[in-house]
Amino acid sequence: MIESTVPGPAIIAALRQAKIEFVVSVPDITTSQGLLWPIANGKDFTLVRLCKEDEGVSVCAGLAMAGRRAVLLIQHTGLLDSINAIRGIACEQAQPVCMVVGLLAKEPNVPPRQSKSFGLRIVEPILDAMAIEHYCIENPSEISRLPSAIDRAYATSQPMVALIGQTVTP
Amino acid sequence: MMRRDDCIQTILQHRGDAAILAVYNTGLDLRRLSASRLNLYSAGAMGQGSSWGLGLALGMPERKIMVLDGDGSLLMNLGSLVTIANAAPPNLYHFVFENGCYEANGSHPIPGQGRVSFAGIAREAGFPHSYEFDDLATFERMAAGLLALEGPVFVTLKVVQGDPSPQDYAYVNAAERLREFREAITSRK
Numbered sequence: 001m002i003e004s005t006v007p008g009p010a011i012i013a014a015l016r017q018a019k020i021e022f023v024v025s026v027p028d029i030t031t032s033q034g035l036l037w038p039i040a041n042g043k044d045f046t047l048v049r050l051c052k053e054d055e056g057v058s059v060c061a062g063l064a065m066a067g068r069r070a071v072l073l074i075q076h077t078g079l080l081d082s083i084n085a086i087r088g089i090a091c092e093q094a095q096p097v098c099m100v101v102g103l104l105a106k107e108p109n110v111p112p113r114q115s116k117s118f119g120l121r122i123v124e125p126i127l128d129a130m131a132i133e134h135y136c137i138e139n140p141s142e143i144s145r146l147p148s149a150i151d152r153a154y155a156t157s158q159p160m161v162a163l164i165g166q167t168v169t170p
Numbered sequence: 171m172m173r174r175d176d177c178i179q180t181i182l183q184h185r186g187d188a189a190i191l192a193v194y195n196t197g198l199d200l201r202r203l204s205a206s207r208l209n210l211y212s213a214g215a216m217g218q219g220s221s222w223g224l225g226l227a228l229g230m231p232e233r234k235i236m237v238l239d240g241d242g243s244l245l246m247n248l249g250s251l252v253t254i255a256n257a258a259p260p261n262l263y264h265f266v267f268e269n270g271c272y273e274a275n276g277s278h279p280i281p282g283q284g285r286v287s288f289a290g291i292a293r294e295a296g297f298p299h300s301y302e303f304d305d306l307a308t309f310e311r312m313a314a315g316l317l318a319l320e321g322p323v324f325v326t327l328k329v330v331q332g333d334p335s336p337q338d339y340a341y342v343n344a345a346e347r348l349r350e351f352r353e354a355i356t357s358r359k
Contacts, residue, residue, distance in 0.1 A: 051249030
């Protein structure tokens with residue numbers, strides 16, 4: 001039986017390992033308690049609060065252009081709302097926009113493509129169509145892939161998405 | 171009303187080593203008027219110039235960042251004014267060239283043409299400094315002073331098109347421009 005929780009401290013440690021300095025975010029209930037609140041209350045990262053998710057694509061790109069590492073912490077609905085910015089900036093301008101995306105109300109241990117939710121089912125096919133590297137974090141062992149995925153995004157100047165499939169615990 | 175290229179010339183006289191991100195026709199005018207490698211001519215998606223500027227300003231607090239935005243572009247990302255005011259980067263200078271239309275898309279009027287106050291919106295969003303100019307002599311007289319202010323600073327410039335600029339989108343959108351810009355802004359000042 002695989003443990004079906006996603007511990008926030010392990011994700012924060014992974015972001016530190018990946019040398020992330022800025023977290024750019026619109027709140028998402030999947031990651032709120034376990035990730036965004038500890039980040040907001042801590043001193044490890046500079047938090048930039050956004051009004052809308054597509055702003056964050058450009059903020060992360062500007063930071064990357066300046067030689068600084070960031071992640072965009074949002075909900076999958078915000079990812080869907082930001083597709084044109086991701087297309088134009090992360091994909092066509094080849095910017096290393098790293099996104100940590102909560103999958104709101106995904107059923108436990110159900111792959112996103114098999115969710116009963118239309119909005120969840122289409123996320124991975126859209127990322128595939130845009131040739132954006134992505135993977136889903138649903139248990140603690142999958143968090144260890146995050147630093148190397150972020151390093152690869154910056155090394156290749158390409159976007160990446162880590163989907164968070166379970167509520168993150170503090 | 172002022173000519174857009176005259177306003178850009180005024181800004182360029184005071185840029186120092188500031189990095190400038192300009193969008194659409196403002197970017198094409200900048201390309202005609204300045205060959206600096208500290209120019210970036212495209213935000214990659216309409217409305218994203220102000221957010222790009224915020225990222226650059228936060229990432230490079232030692233360098234002035236100027237965004238030359240359009241009114242139609244800003245309307246697509248009005249929330250960015252609140253985000254910028256909240257983050258309060260002291261090195262960000264956001265100019266909006268208000269021509270009242272979507273010039274790159276057939277010159278259709280923007281919603282609220284002639285009625286919306288972008289400087290007013292920025293002020294109420296929390297910008298500590300917000301200005302509006304429709305007279306070139308006044309803008310020329312004030313430019314040095316407002317660029318010496320601690321930002322974020324917002325400036326609306328009410329403009330008409332000046333001399334036509336080459337529609338060289340292949341140049342301004344080329345990946346090479348991004349590479350040159352990054353090399354320029356990250357090189358030692």
